[in-house]
Amino acid sequence: MAIRDSADKVPMPKVVPVRPETGNGAIPAENDVAIKVRGVTVGFGEKVVLRDLDLDVRRGEVLGFVGGSGTGKSVLTRAILGLVKKWSGTIEVFGENLDKLSREEHRALERRWGVLFQHGALFSGLTVLQNIQVPMREYLHLSQALMDELAMLKIEMVGLNPDAAHKFPSELSGGMIKRAALARALALDPEILFLDEPTSGLDPIGAAEFDELIGTLQKTLGLTVFMVTHDLDSLYSICDRIAALADGKVAAEGPIKELLQSQHPWLQSYFHGIRAERMNR
Amino acid sequence: MAVAPDFHGQALMAEEPHVESRKSGTGVHIALSGIWTVQKSAPMEAAARGIAKAANGAQNVTLDLSQIDKLDTAGAWLIDRARVGFETAGAAATLEGSKPDYDILLQEAHYRTFEDARARSTHPLIDLLVDIGQSVVDAGKDIFAGIAFLGEVVGVLLLAMVSPRRFRFTSVVYHIESFAFRALPIILLINFLVGCIVAQQGIFQFARFGASAFVVDLIGILVLRELAVLLTSIMMAGRSGSAITAELGSMKMREEIDALRVMGLDPIEVLVLPRILALIISLPILTFLADLAAIFGGMLVAWVYGDMSPEIFAARLQNAIGMNTFMVGLIKAPFMALMIGMIAVIEGFAVQGSAESLGRQVTGSVVKSIFMVIFVDGLFAMFFAAIRY
Missing domain, CATH: 3.30.750.24 (STAS domain)
Incomplete structure (x- = not known):
């Protein structure tokens, strides 16, 4: 990468810096909850997708959210983000009930989370650099020079080449789109990161690299990550805890070791199916 | 803050x-x-x-x-x-x-400098000249691409004539329905209104020197030779040309056109030919109906506003126009249709990956086809004047 290191006096260790309080696979404290979902019911028309669902996402953890296709994983994410109306229940983020917030407070809260959509959702009419600057431009009062610098910093943090900054999304590969979208999600230095199937559509090498990237960023920036995924590899490599959705409820939650013991039929087939067994070997 | x-x-x-x-x-x-x-x-x-x-x-x-x-x-x-x-x-x-x-x-987030990957911008005047040169070259390429594409379409058409199995009759009928049948109400309406407006203005202006009866000649010749075919073509460019560009463009975006190719199907035969044929069949039909609507509108205004009974209007109309007046308008229609169809298809195939590019090509398609419709109409006017038709 064509970056001149102007701070050559500071040694740059290659190892990932680890935050003492959350790293080393330690599960964050149970009472420090970033997102608290209680009794949430969501449906469309006649069909109930989520029924009386409870879920905690603890501060500083990576929570993997799994479930079969069409069981409502994305629906819960969208309900927390306010993109889908819930029928009943409460959702608290950082102890604030989302329903009780005023418009202004809600917008302030939105600045504390970043979302990576499944297909990136980069604005196709803007370059990568401009995409990253959209939230900055909208919410902050920064000089253009600093915005450029910060956007370039984000581009480098997600492992993109600086050349990519002035490309349009249509000129990027699938993996680069995900990285650029991640850079945009990180634009305002959020505390919570929502990832909707971050590794779908990537080749195994690209997926592993992306997992590693998310793990690294989560540790360096101290993020709370809520990750909807199908990818068993991601669950094994970066998730602190896993919540499994079945029949509109969280069927089981806990570290992967606990879930492997679960007797729930869907979890049994998920973790002990042919593909999973190959990994457990 | x-x-x-x-x-x-x-x-x-x-x-x-x-x-x-x-x-x-x-x-x-x-x-x-x-x-x-x-x-x-x-x-x-x-x-x-x-x-x-x-x-x-x-x-x-x-x-x-x-x-x-x-x-x-x-x-x-x-x-x-x-x-x-x-x-x-x-x-x-x-x-x-x-x-x-x-x-x-x-x-x-240690401080570092980033290399600027952008090309250095030069003097604005030079940029302007570069822009102008670029668009001239692009226009030349457009014309070349258009002629090449026309050749391809004609080639496929000839093949389809030799082996009629390749000719997609259902698709042609489907597109005639969407281009002609569904466009009929709006095309009749605008032509009727324009007929009314021309008649009203004609009567009003001609009345000053006592020649308001000549409004029939005005409507007959103007509508049949120029107005009906122009309005209908412009409407088709806006309505059907944009639809073709958007449809083919989004198919290109989602790799559907590549999917056709790998299945051994020729996109020109499957997608382009039916649409262009449907346009070529639809536009003359619509032009003929537009002629009727505009003359009807003129007759109505002449009756209500100019006190000319429909019988007299019809009798004067017979004297004012001949078969050639009608044919001049109608002959132009298939050429306009070909022009609109070709531009729409070329623009549709030029769509790149992004939604923005789709929007740009659709706009380009409509603007270029309306311009070409008017330009070709001018060429025809010169041609017919030269052969005194």
Whole structure:
């Protein structure tokens, strides 16, 4: 990468810096909850997708959210983000009930989370650099020079080449789109990161690299990550805890070791199916 | 400056990023305090500028981070930038009182310069000339591509004539329905209205020198030779041309056209030929019906506004126009249809991956086809004048 290191006096260790309080696979404290979902019911028309669902996402953890296709994983994410109306229940983020917030407070809260959509959702009419600057431009009062610098910093943090900054999304590969979208999600230095199937559509090498990237960023920036995924590899490599959705409820939650013991039929087939067994070997 | 509502219940003043300096022995001790996150944007940027000023040219600077309440990558970037700024100025700068969290951020977001990947912009006048040259070259390429494409379409058409199995009759009928049948109400309506307007103006202006009866000649010749076919073509360019471009463009975006190719199907045969044939069949039919609508509108206004009975209108119309007047308009229609269809298809196939490109090509398709319709109409007018038809 064509970056001149102007701070050559500071040694740059290659190892990932680890935050003492959350790293080393330690599960964050149970009472420090970033997102608290209680009794949430969501449906469309006649069909109930989520029924009386409870879920905690603890501060500083990576929570993997799994479930079969069409069981409502994305629906819960969208309900927390306010993109889908819930029928009943409460959702608290950082102890604030989302329903009780005023418009202004809600917008302030939105600045504390970043979302990576499944297909990136980069604005196709803007370059990568401009995409990253959209939230900055909208919410902050920064000089253009600093915005450029910060956007370039984000581009480098997600492992993109600086050349990519002035490309349009249509000129990027699938993996680069995900990285650029991640850079945009990180634009305002959020505390919570929502990832909707971050590794779908990537080749195994690209997926592993992306997992590693998310793990690294989560540790360096101290993020709370809520990750909807199908990818068993991601669950094994970066998730602190896993919540499994079945029949509109969280069927089981806990570290992967606990879930492997679960007797729930869907979890049994998920973790002990042919593909999973190959990994457990 | 919009201040974010406070979630932690701390006093807002204490949160503002703040810089304080004091002399200490040989150098300056600069204490940073408050919240140094991107949410504090403008005050933070101002405070960061204040760091350099606070040092006041001292040769030994200590940046004290112990009173910072909150730091993120943006804050770390600015603090490290200030530190590097001192070092390039030849002063010694050290950070102290940093927490382990901050160390990680300062490492991750350490100051560095980025190479500008953009091409350097030159003088605006040169850019303008480059732009003009580029568009002339592009226009030339458009014409070349258009002729090449026309050849391809004609080739496929000839093949389809030889082996009628290749001719997609159902598709042609489907497109005639959407291009002609569904467009009929709006085309009849606008032509009827234009017929009314021309008749009203004709009667009003001709009445000054007592020649209002000649309004029938005006409507007959103007509508049949020019107006009906022009209005119908422009409407088709806007309505069907844009639809073709959007449809083919989104198919191109989702690789459907490549899918056709790998299945051994020719997109020109499957997608293009039926649409262009449907346009060529639809436009003359619509032009004929538009003729009727406009003349009917003129007759109605002549009756109500000009006191000319329909019988007299019809009798005068027979004298005013001949078969050739009618044919001049109708002959142009298939050529207009071909022009609209070709432009729409070429623009559709030119769509790149993004939604923005789709929008641009659809606009281009409509603008180019309306321009070409009027341009070709002018050529025909010159041609018919030359052969005195």
